[in-house]
Amino acid sequence: xxxxxxxxxxxxxxxxxxxxxxxxxxxxxxxxxxxxxxxxxxxxxxxxxxxxxxxxxxxxxxxxxxxxxxxxxxxxxxxxxxxxxxxxxxxxxxxxxxxxxxxxxxxxxxxxxxxxxxxxxxxxxxxxxxxxxxxxxxxxxxxxxxxxxxxxxxxxxxxxxxxxxxxxxxxxxxxxxxxxxxxxxxxxx
Amino acid sequence: xxxxxxxxxxxxxxxxxxxxxxxxxxxxxxxxxxxxxxxxxxxxxxxxxxxxxxxxxxxxxxxxxxxxxxxxxxxxxxxxxxxxxxxxxxxxxxxxxxxxxxxxxxxxxxxxxxxxxxxxxxxxxxxxxxxxxxxxxxxxxxxxxxxxxxxxxxxxxxxxxxxxxxxxxxxxxxxxxxxxxxxxxxxxx
DNA sequence: GTGATTTCTTGATTGTAATCAAGTGCGACA
DNA sequence: TGTCGCACTTGATTACAATCAAGAAATCAC
Numbered sequence: 001x002x003x004x005x006x007x008x009x010x011x012x013x014x015x016x017x018x019x020x021x022x023x024x025x026x027x028x029x030x031x032x033x034x035x036x037x038x039x040x041x042x043x044x045x046x047x048x049x050x051x052x053x054x055x056x057x058x059x060x061x062x063x064x065x066x067x068x069x070x071x072x073x074x075x076x077x078x079x080x081x082x083x084x085x086x087x088x089x090x091x092x093x094x095x096x097x098x099x100x101x102x103x104x105x106x107x108x109x110x111x112x113x114x115x116x117x118x119x120x121x122x123x124x125x126x127x128x129x130x131x132x133x134x135x136x137x138x139x140x141x142x143x144x145x146x147x148x149x150x151x152x153x154x155x156x157x158x159x160x161x162x163x164x165x166x167x168x169x170x171x172x173x174x175x176x177x178x179x180x181x182x183x184x185x186x187x188x189x
Numbered sequence: 190x191x192x193x194x195x196x197x198x199x200x201x202x203x204x205x206x207x208x209x210x211x212x213x214x215x216x217x218x219x220x221x222x223x224x225x226x227x228x229x230x231x232x233x234x235x236x237x238x239x240x241x242x243x244x245x246x247x248x249x250x251x252x253x254x255x256x257x258x259x260x261x262x263x264x265x266x267x268x269x270x271x272x273x274x275x276x277x278x279x280x281x282x283x284x285x286x287x288x289x290x291x292x293x294x295x296x297x298x299x300x301x302x303x304x305x306x307x308x309x310x311x312x313x314x315x316x317x318x319x320x321x322x323x324x325x326x327x328x329x330x331x332x333x334x335x336x337x338x339x340x341x342x343x344x345x346x347x348x349x350x351x352x353x354x355x356x357x358x359x360x361x362x363x364x365x366x367x368x369x370x371x372x373x374x375x376x377x378x
Numbered sequence: 379g380t381g382a383t384t385t386c387t388t389g390a391t392t393g394t395a396a397t398c399a400a401g402t403g404c405g406a407c408a
Numbered sequence: 409t410g411t412c413g414c415a416c417t418t419g420a421t422t423a424c425a426a427t428c429a430a431g432a433a434a435t436c437a438c
Contacts, residue, residue, distance in 0.1 A: 336424090368425090368427085372425095
């Protein structure tokens, strides 16, 4: 009930770690609760590790002009981080916010490096990074499809998101106004 | 005149490698020439390493509908790769094309892993990855600024690109038609 | 160097999503 | 349970970049 087994299962999906190695890892994680709207990362803060979502959901967003632009969603049983800030160790230009009340387990970059130094197999954790990138498909969708196509694509790729997250956030993620999203949905019945 | 010293200089910018370590790395690189329009990576091909650009330039693009969408430019003295394909070892959804005749030096993922296993310091090469991501700022620009602002931003961030690359490609990168870019430029004099 | 092909410019028109606005509904919270 | 505030819907209008088109300029191939 602590979440340790979920973390281990996730690690096993990238590499056949031994039970001992898994424990080396989970011994270093720190558990946290966040309430809806709490921020995990604020702009100008340096990301110091990655977090596994045990329950709940998050979004990465950016302030541009003074609009919020939602770039990515994360839900339970996935790792999350601000990849840019993590890799460069420069201040983040993004925010990560809990959409729902959430439970997470974090590990610092320093601890990951220590694990990698002592056990080369932990190098395989780099495989986790791919889920943290912004996929080129997202750019393609945003910049070359119309609102109806964008929404249809989301329904195919992430049908659960549509009912789980407020439409404002979905609209923001799809690069359209809430009004437009509302009309897209009306059109589809 | 082989390019080895440029590679070493680039490696030193991420970590204080010894001369011996640098040579371990450069002993493994393979040199190649590409002509304008040659492809380094095609769609559906798995990326098997990273390449350092000695001379020339490249673009990452994607086919969507049947338009080409330019996502990133790379110029000499930088590393390039299709990060998604590299991290997931899944077929690429993108193309990498030489914009000019170019010289590159490549190293395979397998060789990088070997180096990391034998010398933990090579783990620092992960720092190179940050230049390969799609920055969130790009998304913000594309999806919340008008054509004039987008072009002005490019002039600030990458003034050299504007004269070096064909306007079609610049327009494609900025998410607008060549006609629109032409008008933006006319407007700015 | 000449012709051929592609890129760039400029103009006219259109389509589409943003904006502005008002009303409805629902959920959070006291 | 009631009410307050925020999210969502729907309508009318506007703004802006895409599209279509044609001509000029630049680049490429032979």
